[in-house]
Amino acid sequence: MSQQIIKEILPKDLLAETIHLKNEGYRLVAITCTNKKTKDEETSVEKDEMELSYSFDKDYDLINLRFSVCADDEIESVSLLYSYAFLYENEIKELFGVSIKDISLDFNNTLYKIPVKAPFHTQKEDK
């Protein structure tokens, strides 16, 4: 069976890591966003974060670049490197409210035309 690796990176290293994988011939498979609750080590206050995984494939092996961001953080688009990333990025932007700058084709939160802002960026209190 194929391998799957999760590589933790910092948000600022996303473009450099992506360029490296693109030069190695990797294909962008998906970008996944997950809600995540973390505790601040100093204040013990719970904070909402979002975990982003950029999945790349080569010869059936999967490498996932992973980092977490807060709702206020802005990250770079990888659509200049992988043009088709614009769909994944628009989806994450609209459903989770992640701020992504310089998307090659930015739908400005109208990809799915949902009237609720960032409907997937909620925690599970309403379960």
Place this chain on the structure above:
Amino acid sequence: MGKRTVIPFGPQHPVLPEPIHLDLVLEDEVVVEAIPQIGYVHRGLEKLVEKKDYQQYTYVAERICGICSFMHGMGYCQTIESIMNVEIPERAKFLRTIWAELSRMHSHTLWLGLLADAFGFESLFMHSWRIREKILDIFEETTGGRVIFSVCDVGGVRKDISAETLKKIDKIMDELEKEFKEITDVFFNDASVKSRTVGVGVLSKQAAHDLGAVGPMARASGIESDMRSQGYAAYGKLDFKPIVETAGDCYARTSVRMKEIYQSIDLVKQCIAIIPEGDIKVKVTGNPNGEYFTRIEQPRGEVVYYAKANGTKYLDRVRVRTPTFANIPPLLETLKGCALADVPILVVTIDPCISCTER
């Protein structure tokens, strides 16, 4: 340069079974750019994981799509089984493979009919769908359902297929092969069909790679990528090699799917020949804890299932990346430079499933 005009294509169009909208920028009769717009059937099914426990979610996964319903259930179950380190019985793996390949056959046959309908060959459309009915009959006999079967479960499958029924399916496969040969000849050799498919919407191998094409769309452009090569379910025990064409046009995409139907017939027969006796399900206890990415080959191409579990019966996240989602950018590329009259054919040749795409 001719005058530029923008023509809206969809969301309702005779060639579209489901809604997608394209703004086509034209110079005279030639498309120079296409801008997609989706969002007409977004159901938020990934979000539903917060309300349904990990076993109930199998039913939700099966409802992502009415064509590859079984494979959605299978992809989801494989993901949870991987997180929980559950090894399903060998017989369940073979049964899953049989239903998966029958699903591929019915999906590709449905697509062939839609393609024939798109270029106005109504009798070919009807013959394709007539043959497809026989595959749906097998589903009904073995699972009780013709569209959504609900036979996949975490830990195996819910229903077995008797030796007698397997023998009958084997015989039906032989009959289907003969019937498919009749329509294959038309799809491959009829001059009116070839005039609409040969050299139309060419996607080069490099472009297919650069735009992340998957499934028959990628294989028709020379990319030998098929998730079945990983050997999941029973594929590791079967003689299997991805079907690849190199022309990258509508004819090549038709050819890949047509040949994959014959390959599916062969794979079903291989499974029937060597399926072992035994249990069809193992008891699964406890709750999943961890995460896993699963990729399987649906009729339209690679589907990605990701699940993250926290040790409770509710998952933190289920994420599905469907093949049509991946094939929209390659579609936009093939539309550039095509004649307006070819747009419906090109949209159909990615075999779009918008319910899958939007989930």
